[in-house]
Amino acid sequence: MSESISIRDHRDLVNRIAEEYGIRDTPILLVPSVSDWCRARGINQQSPFRTATSFHRDHDDLIVMMETIRADLVDGVYSNIRMHLPPECLAEIRIPQRFIAHLVLHEFKHLRDAGASEKECDVWALEELRKLGLP
Numbered sequence: 001m002s003e004s005i006s007i008r009d010h011r012d013l014v015n016r017i018a019e020e021y022g023i024r025d026t027p028i029l030l031v032p033s034v035s036d037w038c039r040a041r042g043i044n045q046q047s048p049f050r051t052a053t054s055f056h057r058d059h060d061d062l063i064v065m066m067e068t069i070r071a072d073l074v075d076g077v078y079s080n081i082r083m084h085l086p087p088e089c090l091a092e093i094r095i096p097q098r099f100i101a102h103l104v105l106h107e108f109k110h111l112r113d114a115g116a117s118e119k120e121c122d123v124w125a126l127e128e129l130r131k132l133g134l135p
């Protein structure tokens with residue numbers, strides 16, 4: 001089983017990606033629970049296992065992420081990614097910083113390309129992740 005991952009501890013990385021991808025003006029909120037956050041705002045949101053989501057708003061966009069991703073949810077994300085990427089690629093994401101970068105980039109792809117499938121978002125996020133030169 002994986003360990004939990006704190007996005008809050010890697011806020012600098014999240015900010016760096018936002019800056020590099022021109023999403024500086026897109027707020028990236030870190031919240032205890034994405035599903036609770038959505039429910040409180042009357043947004044019909046998916047499952048309690050949701051780790052991140054994104055919205056188009058009237059004039060700007062918004063990314064909402066779980067501030068600390070529990071170990072079981074980290075494993076759930078890997079399971080989803082495994083359906084979309086070749087197995088050898090998974091190792092590239094099995095480091096907290098890379099996991100976080102992939103998650104942010106995945107949501108950014110949703111915002112930029114509303115028609116993109118989950119697989120397309122994962123593939124694109126991995127390609128961009130490789131350009132970041134993370135350890």
Ligand SMILES: [Zn+2]
Nearest residue numbers: 106110118121
């Ligand atoms: Zn997605």
